[in-house]
Amino acid sequence: xxxxxxxxxxxxxxxxxxxxxxxxxxxxxxxxxxxxxxxxxxxxxxxxxxxxxxxxxxxxxxxxxxxxxxxxxxxxxxxxxxxxxxxxxxxxxxxxxxxxxxxxxxxxxxxxxxxxxxxxxxxxxxxxxxxxxxxxxxxxxxxxxxxxxxxxxxxxxxxxxxxxxxxxxxxxxxxxxxxxxxxxxxxxxxxxxxxxxxxxxxxxxxxxxxxxxxxxxxxxxxx
Amino acid sequence: xxxxxxxxxxxxxxxxxxxxxxxxxxxxxxxxxxxxxxxxxxxxxxxxxxxxxxxxxxxxxxxxxxxxxxxxxxxxxxxxxxxxxxxxxxxxxxxxxxxxxxxxxxxxxxxxxxxxxxxxxxxxxxxxxxxxxxxxxxxxxxxxxxxxxxxxxxxxxxxxxxxxxxxxxxxxxxxxxxxxxxxxxxxxxxxxxxxxxxxx
Numbered sequence: 001x002x003x004x005x006x007x008x009x010x011x012x013x014x015x016x017x018x019x020x021x022x023x024x025x026x027x028x029x030x031x032x033x034x035x036x037x038x039x040x041x042x043x044x045x046x047x048x049x050x051x052x053x054x055x056x057x058x059x060x061x062x063x064x065x066x067x068x069x070x071x072x073x074x075x076x077x078x079x080x081x082x083x084x085x086x087x088x089x090x091x092x093x094x095x096x097x098x099x100x101x102x103x104x105x106x107x108x109x110x111x112x113x114x115x116x117x118x119x120x121x122x123x124x125x126x127x128x129x130x131x132x133x134x135x136x137x138x139x140x141x142x143x144x145x146x147x148x149x150x151x152x153x154x155x156x157x158x159x160x161x162x163x164x165x166x167x168x169x170x171x172x173x174x175x176x177x178x179x180x181x182x183x184x185x186x187x188x189x190x191x192x193x194x195x196x197x198x199x200x201x202x203x204x205x206x207x208x209x210x211x212x213x214x215x216x217x218x219x220x221x222x223x
Numbered sequence: 224x225x226x227x228x229x230x231x232x233x234x235x236x237x238x239x240x241x242x243x244x245x246x247x248x249x250x251x252x253x254x255x256x257x258x259x260x261x262x263x264x265x266x267x268x269x270x271x272x273x274x275x276x277x278x279x280x281x282x283x284x285x286x287x288x289x290x291x292x293x294x295x296x297x298x299x300x301x302x303x304x305x306x307x308x309x310x311x312x313x314x315x316x317x318x319x320x321x322x323x324x325x326x327x328x329x330x331x332x333x334x335x336x337x338x339x340x341x342x343x344x345x346x347x348x349x350x351x352x353x354x355x356x357x358x359x360x361x362x363x364x365x366x367x368x369x370x371x372x373x374x375x376x377x378x379x380x381x382x383x384x385x386x387x388x389x390x391x392x393x394x395x396x397x398x399x400x401x402x403x404x405x406x407x408x409x410x411x412x413x414x415x416x417x418x419x420x421x422x423x
Contacts (some may be wrong), residue, residue: 010345012346012364013365015253021253025249025267025274026274029274032271081230
């Protein structure tokens with residue numbers, strides 16, 4: 001009676017016999033083995049070069065770590081510059097008259113106004129006036145953002161919602177005689193609608209979990 | 224020349240001794256690598272990498288009598304690396320489809336073995352084992368390493384080796400039973416003596 005062990009051994013032998021050992025590998029193996037690797041290269045260095053190399057590696061590593069801690073100049077970082085500022089304080093900081101809605105949808109209330117900033121370098125900082133509105137239950141919200149810009153854009157630079165918003169359906173609408181772009185629906189799973197336009201060197205963006213009609217009413221009521 | 228003397232000579236950098244060691248061990252190392260990776264090209268890479276390491280590091284081997292487990296340790300690690308590399312290159316694990324077609328088939332041995340019930344199913348079954356289990360099976364049944372030595376090679380506890388061997392055997396037995404060629408179902412002839420056997 002053949003045991004299971006013998007069967008396995010036989011199966012392996014047959015399988016192995018199907019692959020022929022390639023001849024002529026040895027000279028190549030010897031040549032590669034004799035080629036100095038990192039260890040050999042390191043061993044040949046005397047003390048001073050070793051210190052130099054070690055310092056260089058440390059500098060590179062510290063630079064990489066520094067990159068993680070302090071992003072480079074061009075990086076866009078959203079920071080809250082002024083928390084819960086009044087509209088007048090905001091206007092002083094952003095350098096233009098901040099507009100507020102005369103109309104709000106039912107149950108939506110003013111929540112907070114503040115100045116946000118983009119960038120880490122003082123000369124590249126972009127000041128953004130941000131007005132937040134929310135229902136008392138907190139399940140729906142609306143945001144109005146205004147910032148100086150040379151062209152129309154739905155979000156300040158670096159806004160993480162930008163990519164998701166590209167998925168929405170776009171339509172040109174009129175907001176107080178200005179041509180505005182309406183981006184409708186399904187921003188992520190929140191069914192957010194957004195309308196944005198550019199006037200007098202300032203970008204205006206109104207977005208929220210409100211219907212398109214309500215959104216346009218809010219937009220046209222900005223004073 | 225005695226193998227221990229050969230290894231000592233190789234440790235002193237004697238090139239002819241290294242060549243002799245390669246000639247003695249490389250063929251079975253290649254076949255082991257083939258069984259572990261299931262691919263001739265990978266097996267070739269594994270053998271190359273293994274012997275590059277052997278040439279570079281044989282001087283660090285303290286006990287020449289431990290050459291064989293040391294060699295298989297390098298080999299299984301190289302096979303793991305090659306396997307992983309292949310996995311990420313192809314976005315697919317190695318499986319039956321990636322096994323190469325055989326270089327050659329020895330008709331007489333092949334015919335005898337196919338007549339030997341369950342061999343074909345076992346070959347396929349071994350390829351389907353998990354890599355860790357397949358490594359234990361190859362080292363034990365093909366290379367003839369005892370369980371304790373396999374534990375050293377794979378750097379794992381003896382109990383793990385025993386458990387893997389047990390589960391691999393069970394899995395293979397189940398495959399044979401499922402295919403209707405399980406032991407006890409069919410009378411089986413003896414293993415042909417003409418087969419190459421790497422054990423020992």
